[in-house]
Amino acid sequence: MITKIISIPDINIQQTEIVLQQAGVVLREGGLVVFPTETVYGLGGNALDKDAAAKIYSAKGRPSDNPLIVHVARPEDAELYAYTGELYYQLARAFMPGPLTVIMPVKQAIPRTVTAGLDTVAIRCPAHPVAHALLICAGVPIAAPSANLSGSPSPTCARHVIDDMNGRVDMILDGGDSAIGVESTIVKIEDDDTLTLLRPGGITVEMLREITPHVRIADAVLGVLPEGATVLSPCMKYRHYSPKAALYLVDGRPEQVARYAVERESKTAIICYEENLAFYTDYFGADRCFSIGNRDDEYTQAHRLFTLLREIDKLQFDEIYAPLPKTDGIGMALYNRMIRAAAHHIIHF
Numbered sequence: 001m002i003t004k005i006i007s008i009p010d011i012n013i014q015q016t017e018i019v020l021q022q023a024g025v026v027l028r029e030g031g032l033v034v035f036p037t038e039t040v041y042g043l044g045g046n047a048l049d050k051d052a053a054a055k056i057y058s059a060k061g062r063p064s065d066n067p068l069i070v071h072v073a074r075p076e077d078a079e080l081y082a083y084t085g086e087l088y089y090q091l092a093r094a095f096m097p098g099p100l101t102v103i104m105p106v107k108q109a110i111p112r113t114v115t116a117g118l119d120t121v122a123i124r125c126p127a128h129p130v131a132h133a134l135l136i137c138a139g140v141p142i143a144a145p146s147a148n149l150s151g152s153p154s155p156t157c158a159r160h161v162i163d164d165m166n167g168r169v170d171m172i173l174d175g176g177d178s179a180i181g182v183e184s185t186i187v188k189i190e191d192d193d194t195l196t197l198l199r200p201g202g203i204t205v206e207m208l209r210e211i212t213p214h215v216r217i218a219d220a221v222l223g224v225l226p227e228g229a230t231v232l233s234p235c236m237k238y239r240h241y242s243p244k245a246a247l248y249l250v251d252g253r254p255e256q257v258a259r260y261a262v263e264r265e266s267k268t269a270i271i272c273y274e275e276n277l278a279f280y281t282d283y284f285g286a287d288r289c290f291s292i293g294n295r296d297d298e299y300t301q302a303h304r305l306f307t308l309l310r311e312i313d314k315l316q317f318d319e320i321y322a323p324l325p326k327t328d329g330i331g332m333a334l335y336n337r338m339i340r341a342a343a344h345h346i347i348h349f
């Protein structure tokens with residue numbers, strides 16, 4: 001398949017309108033279009049078309065028991081696809097459009113291939129102007145997982161998408177860098193006032209608790225982390241977001257980490273806070289050390305994570321050492337992605 005790659009420099013020009021109309025036709029006719037969102041790029045197909053969902057699973061190499069998020073142009077469009085309620089609208093008023101996905105009981109219109117046979121559906125209303133305009137032009141809801149090959153880091157720019165998806169989809173819309181850089185927060189509505197957090201993201205637990213105090217964090221979000229050195233959680237079904245090199249999260253002072261890593265015989269890369277970059281560079285050389293941002297700037301860290309993992313992969317390291325993130329604010333999203341990328345390998349010094 002030849003993939004059309006189209007750059008969208010400006011949402012407000014006539015050329016963009018024409019491109020998005022074409023992309024809308026591709027979607028309505030059962031094709032696949034990759035599009036930018038404020039979190040990560042999405043691999044989209046018509047959410048009302050069971051065959052489009054099957055194509056998504058196949059393009060991504062994803063097991064078909066892992067359901068897709070249904071994207072809508074406006075929060076109230078969810079009415080057609082899910083049994084909503086007051087709590088949904090409270091969340092929608094506060095956080096939509098934006099990086100929040102809400103799981104609710106599914107209505108008949110959504111094929112079972114999209115929900116992987118579950119009786120619930122995940123609904124998200126993205127804030128990115130290209131995603132919004134594409135939803136309007138398509139006139140159908142868009143089922144979209146992140147546009148990476150299954151198992152690799154989610155794409156946060158068109159370059160990442162092209163690396164994974166060129167030749168596998170009809171069209172890629174390049175809308176520049178994703179602002180947030182980690183996937184949406186996912187919550188499940190349990191009853192009138194209770195939410196379960198299934199995946200942390202740009203909408204933090206603290207923000208959700210302002211809507212309802214009853215937010216339960218699913219056990220798998222932070223993993224079960226026994227005391228000790230390298231631990232591997234048994235509760236993981238899939239290894240996620242994984243770089244090709246073995247990633248270790250380190251909880252210790254830079255001197256401890258450097259002394260440990262320098263002894264290893266493998267080709268080692270270091271991910272570190274900006275403040276420690278000069279220190280590590282002295283040990284390992286500039287071409288092996290990568291800053292993820294300032295220690296207290298978790299937004300930049302989240303934004304850089306997936307790009308760094310992909311860049312480091314291209315340089316073919318055997319091992320990567322990275323600091324164990326904190327778990328408050330958007331740090332929880334970072335922590336959640338990093339323990340998965342590291343397959344729960346954590347070294348405490």
Ligand code: TXA
Nearest residue numbers: 039041042067068069118120121122144145146183184
């Ligand atoms: O930011 C995002 O959410 C991006 C952009 C493209 O919108 N999408 C994304 O999709 O990250 P994906 O498929 O990579 O991750 C969605 C997660 C999957 O782990 C899936 O298992 C879960 O949402 N999910 C979807 N529907 C579900 C449901 N009904 N119940 C439980 N989990 C569900």
Ligand code: MG
Nearest residue numbers: 145146154183
């Ligand atoms: Mg994904």
